[in-house]
Amino acid sequence: MTDYQNVSGRIFDIQKFSVHDGPGIRTIVFLKGCMLRCKWCCNPESQAFEIQTMMQNGKEKTVGKDTTVKDVLDIVKKDMPYYKRSGGGMTLSGGEMLCQSDFVYALLRSAKEASINTAVETTGFAPFEKIEKLLPYIDTVLMDIKHTNSEKHKAFTTQPNELILENAVKIAEKAKKLIIRVPVIPTFNDTEEEIREIAKFAKSLRGVEEINLLPYHKFGKDKYDGLGRKYLMGDLETPTDEKMNRLKAVAEQLGLYCKIGG
Ligand code: SF4
Numbered sequence: 001m002t003d004y005q006n007v008s009g010r011i012f013d014i015q016k017f018s019v020h021d022g023p024g025i026r027t028i029v030f031l032k033g034c035m036l037r038c039k040w041c042c043n044p045e046s047q048a049f050e051i052q053t054m055m056q057n058g059k060e061k062t063v064g065k066d067t068t069v070k071d072v073l074d075i076v077k078k079d080m081p082y083y084k085r086s087g088g089g090m091t092l093s094g095g096e097m098l099c100q101s102d103f104v105y106a107l108l109r110s111a112k113e114a115s116i117n118t119a120v121e122t123t124g125f126a127p128f129e130k131i132e133k134l135l136p137y138i139d140t141v142l143m144d145i146k147h148t149n150s151e152k153h154k155a156f157t158t159q160p161n162e163l164i165l166e167n168a169v170k171i172a173e174k175a176k177k178l179i180i181r182v183p184v185i186p187t188f189n190d191t192e193e194e195i196r197e198i199a200k201f202a203k204s205l206r207g208v209e210e211i212n213l214l215p216y217h218k219f220g221k222d223k224y225d226g227l228g229r230k231y232l233m234g235d236l237e238t239p240t241d242e243k244m245n246r247l248k249a250v251a252e253q254l255g256l257y258c259k260i261g262g
Contacts, residue, residue, distance in 0.1 A: 004110045005070040009103025012045060012064045012095075014075055017082070020262035022119030022140050024088025027076045029107075031092060032064045033099030035125050037158040038146070039232040040185050042220030046095035055226040069106045077114060089117025089139070098126040101134065108137035121181075124167040125159060131167060132174065140177045142212075142262075143168060147189050148197040156188045165201065172205035180205070181212045181262070184247060186236045190216075192250050199251040199258075210257045213247055215239045 013030040021028055033049035034041075041047065045054055051064035076090045083089045090111050097104045097120050104120075111118050119140040124131065135141075145168060146161070147153040153161035172178050180202040184190050189198070195213070202211050217238050224231040239247075244260045251258035 004106035005068065005073075007069050007103055007106035008066055009069075009072075009100045009107070010049065010051070010064055010066050011072065014072070016075075016079060018091070021091045021093060021121060021142065022089065023117070024086030025079065025082040026088045026091045026119070027079055028091045028093050029072055029076070031094045031097050031100055031104070034094055034096040034123075035099065035159060036096070036123055038183075039156050040183065040188075040216055042217065042223075043095070044220060044223050044227055044229060049099060052227065054223065056223075061226075069103070069110050072107060073110055073114065073116075076111070076116060080116075083117060087117065089119065091119040091121065091142075093121045096123050096125065098122060098124075098130055101126070101130045105134055105137070108134055112137045124164045124171060126163075126167075128167050128170050131171060135171070135174050135176075138175065140179060141171055141175045142179050142181050143171060144181050144183065145198050145201060146183060146185075147194065148201055152188065156185070168201075168205055172208055175207075178205065178208050179210045179212060180208060181214060183214045183216065184239055184244065185216045185233075186239060190239055190243070190247070192247065195247045195250050196254070199254045199256055202251075203254045203256055208256075210259065211251050212259045212262055213244060213251070214262060215244055215260065 010032040015028045018026045018028045034047045045063040054061050054063050117139050121142045124143050150160040221231050248258045
């Protein structure tokens with residue numbers, strides 16, 4: 001057992017048997033903390049690093065708990081037979097895993113020592129050195145590119161996008177596999193022109209062949225009520241299948257393999 005096993009971090013959920021967020025059957029570890037505040041975020045309870053209380057179905061629920069690499073991996077390892085058969089493994093999600101990069105480093109390194117396939121979902125919004133250190137232990141990087149226009153990016157996520165775009169170029173140089181993901185959000189980035197610009201950027205990245213378009217949904221709306229927060233997306237509807245297929249065709253025209261959904 002290495003020292004990494006006792007490194008502690010803060011998570012708010014572990015979901016088993018996911019077939020999204022990386023190849024095969026996966027266990028998703030959701031970490032607390034995010035530097036962005038996307039208006040559409042469906043996991044608002046992930047954003048603050050602090051442990052919170054949230055109302056759910058009329059009852060108080062504590063969101064967040066401190067744990068160790070060993071405790072997380074003990075849960076993840078239970079599904080090894082499923083990973084082996086399906087090519088799956090562990091995915092770190094959030095929140096933003098880069099908020100807890102020491103914990104994530106220890107977790108990824110220990111997972112690889114245990115021959116577990118690893119994936120991360122990330123905004124890439126952190127100094128590159130933090131990301132670079134993790135890359136040798138990540139099999140698939142699922143990176144969000146939400147918009148190519150920095151002002152619009154900031155208006156909807158609270159942060160500009162220059163660092164994210166710069167990091168995407170650097171990650172593409174060193175990652176084993178990089179897939180670009182785009183949450184398709186009405187009034188933000190759902191025009192053919194906007195998706196074309198993102199797809200062009202994705203296509204320019206070394207080795208990137210795949211882009212995923214994730215349609216906006218309102219599944220997280222009740223959580224805002226539970227946290228005593230206002231839901232900022234109002235009554236916007238999920239993009240229709242027809243619209244998503246049109247946007248998919250835009251990305252495909254640029255020579256990318258495009259999947260709707262994770
Ligand atoms: S980056 Fe993800 S977790 Fe963070 S606020 Fe945006 S949608 Fe939520």
